[in-house]
Amino acid sequence: MDDSIRAAVNVVPSERQINWQRTEFYGFIHFGINTFTDREWGTGKEDPKLFNPTELDADQWVRTFKAAGMRGLILTCKHHDGFCLWPSKYTDYSVAASDWRGGKGDLVREVSDACRRGGIKFGIYLSPWDRHERTYGDSEAYNRFYLAQLKELLTSYGEIFSVWLDGACGEGPDGRKQVYDWDAYHRLVRELQPGAVISVCGPDVRWCGNEAGHCRESEWSVVPAVLRKAELTQEKSQKVDDGTFARRINTEDADLGSREAIRGVKELAWYPAEVNTSIRPGWFYHPAEDDQVRTVDELLKIYYGSVGGNACLLLNVPPDRRGLIHERDAAVLEELGRVIRDTFAENLADNAKAWASDTLDFNHRVENILDGNPDTYWRPSEGNETCSIEIDLVRPVVFDRVVLCEHIRSGQRIESFSVDYWTDDGWVECYRGTVVGYKRICCFERVKAQRLRIRITGSRYYPTLSEVGVYLERR
Numbered sequence: 434m435d436d437s438i439r440a441a442v443n444v445v446p447s448e449r450q451i452n453w454q455r456t457e458f459y460g461f462i463h464f465g466i467n468t469f470t471d472r473e474w475g476t477g478k479e480d481p482k483l484f485n486p487t488e489l490d491a492d493q494w495v496r497t498f499k500a501a502g503m504r505g506l507i508l509t510c511k512h513h514d515g516f517c518l519w520p521s522k523y524t525d526y527s528v529a530a531s532d533w534r535g536g537k538g539d540l541v542r543e544v545s546d547a548c549r550r551g552g553i554k555f556g557i558y559l560s561p562w563d564r565h566e567r568t569y570g571d572s573e574a575y576n577r578f579y580l581a582q583l584k585e586l587l588t589s590y591g592e593i594f595s596v597w598l599d600g601a602c603g604e605g606p607d608g609r610k611q612v613y614d615w616d617a618y619h620r621l622v623r624e625l626q627p628g629a630v631i632s633v634c635g636p637d638v639r640w641c642g643n644e645a646g647h648c649r650e651s652e653w654s655v656v657p658a659v660l661r662k663a664e665l666t667q668e669k670s671q672k673v674d675d676g677t678f679a680r681r682i683n684t685e686d687a688d689l690g691s692r693e694a695i696r697g698v699k700e701l702a703w704y705p706a707e708v709n710t711s712i713r714p715g716w717f718y719h720p721a722e723d724d725q726v727r728t729v730d731e732l733l734k735i736y737y738g739s740v741g742g743n744a745c746l747l748l749n750v751p752p753d754r755r756g757l758i759h760e761r762d763a764a765v766l767e768e769l770g771r772v773i774r775d776t777f778a779e780n781l782a783d784n785a786k787a788w789a790s791d792t793l794d795f796n797h798r799v800e801n802i803l804d805g806n807p808d809t810y811w812r813p814s815e816g817n818e819t820c821s822i823e824i825d826l827v828r829p830v831v832f833d834r835v836v837l838c839e840h841i842r843s844g845q846r847i848e849s850f851s852v853d854y855w856t857d858d859g860w861v862e863c864y865r866g867t868v869v870g871y872k873r874i875c876c877f878e879r880v881k882a883q884r885l886r887i888r889i890t891g892s893r894y895y896p897t898l899s900e901v902g903v904y905l906e907r908r
């Protein structure tokens with residue numbers, strides 16, 4: 434077998450990546466000066482007094498997110514304009530200079546507290562690009578400033594599950610040239626919040642490559658590794674963008690993890706995808722977009738494609754000028770959550786029986802795919818790359834969703850598969866897919882059958898399955 438394939442199956446997620454992957458679906462909050470100026474990117478010169486939400490209620494945000502089925506929230510503590518939603522000691526450009534809560538407010542506190550109360554995870558977005566801060570462009574001074582702010586956020590608001598580092602920098606060729614010290618930022622996060630994933634401009638979670646809500650048909654979590662500055666100097670062929678942080682991969686490439694894409698690559702990493710998109714055209718709230726909120730059908734499609742396509746979904750929902758999630762967004766999110774909950778409430782394979790064409794041993798028996806435990810799994814013997822599993826649902830059942838999960842602690846292995854159901858005329862294929870990874874939700878037209886079959890037609894060395902579920906969408 435090809436050496437790079439052998440190396441690829443030995444690349445596995447860290448515990449923090451597994452915890453993150455199991456969060457599946459969580460929300461983004463873009464809120465700040467831009468909310469009050471109707472802009473997407475502030476200039477950094479806006480008067481802090483403009484920030485004045487009249488009915489801000491972080492519990493309403495958390496309630497709405499939970500109703501949608503989200504398990505976490507990431508807040509733009511500071512966007513590109515530099516305005517801080519907490520009273521940072523290192524700048525006066527913050528909520529402390531506004532009249533909101535009489536200048537005594539701390540929105541990061543209110544939101545993180547609301548998340549704890551509601552039992553969802555809390556994450557932070559702290560834009561490296563800062564159009565207000567005077568030291569921006571004086572690289573060392575600004576890096577010190579950024580680290581100090583990051584430390585405030587990492588030490589004052591409890592546990593943080595994701596530190597979302599945005600790569601955007603809109604300074605033109607004549608703009609201030611800041612060299613970010615990514616390594617130092619990453620070290621600080623590891624030191625102060627070892628359980629947090631560092632997303633996008635970081636080593637743990639990869640941007641899927643677009644903001645439209647799509648992910649690839651084959652979303653591999655094992656891809657060529659992120660390279661550090663030191664390593665880059667060895668790699669002459671590498672283009673170092675701004676001398677700070679570069680990847681051997683371009684996250685926008687169509688193929689990141691196929692055999693082709695990893696052949697001969699010396700260093701591979703577990704670098705899974707996150708799909709980030711907004712419920713409205715903009716990231717911030719704009720009254721003119723009140724009638725452009727995505728529909729439940731659109732969001733469901735995005736959910737199946739991302740959470741059901743080996744990625745996590747980060748859905749942005751921007752609160753309005755009152756400081757509330759607008760009624761229209763809230764209504765759509767509630768219905769989305771209802772459909773997801775009702776659809777996956779009952780696994781129609783709960784009492785099913787299963788057989789596999791090959792099984793390694795008792796510990797890896799096929800019953801493990803039906804026990805509801807993601808840590809137990811089935812696998813065949815070494816080198817058996819194609820297998821099939823038959824499932825008897827005990828009675829004829831109507832279904833249109835089949836969920837497959839690989840045991841990702843054993844790596845990502847499945848490359849192609851099909852789902853068949855049994856009819857009087859024999860087996861009929863209802864779905865054909867490529868990768869599985871953490872989770873694949875196979876969507877197809879309703880069928881009625883008592884037996885189904887999963888044919889793994891290609892895998893790396895041998896496949897694993899930790900769970901299989903059969904469902905009917907309750908739209």
Ligand code: FUL
Binds near residue numbers: 473601716
């Ligand atoms: C981009 C930013 O420029 C947008 O304003 C937004 O925050 C999005 C999530 O990331 O890079």
Ligand code: CA
Binds near residue numbers: 803805806807808899
């Ligand atoms: Ca299991």
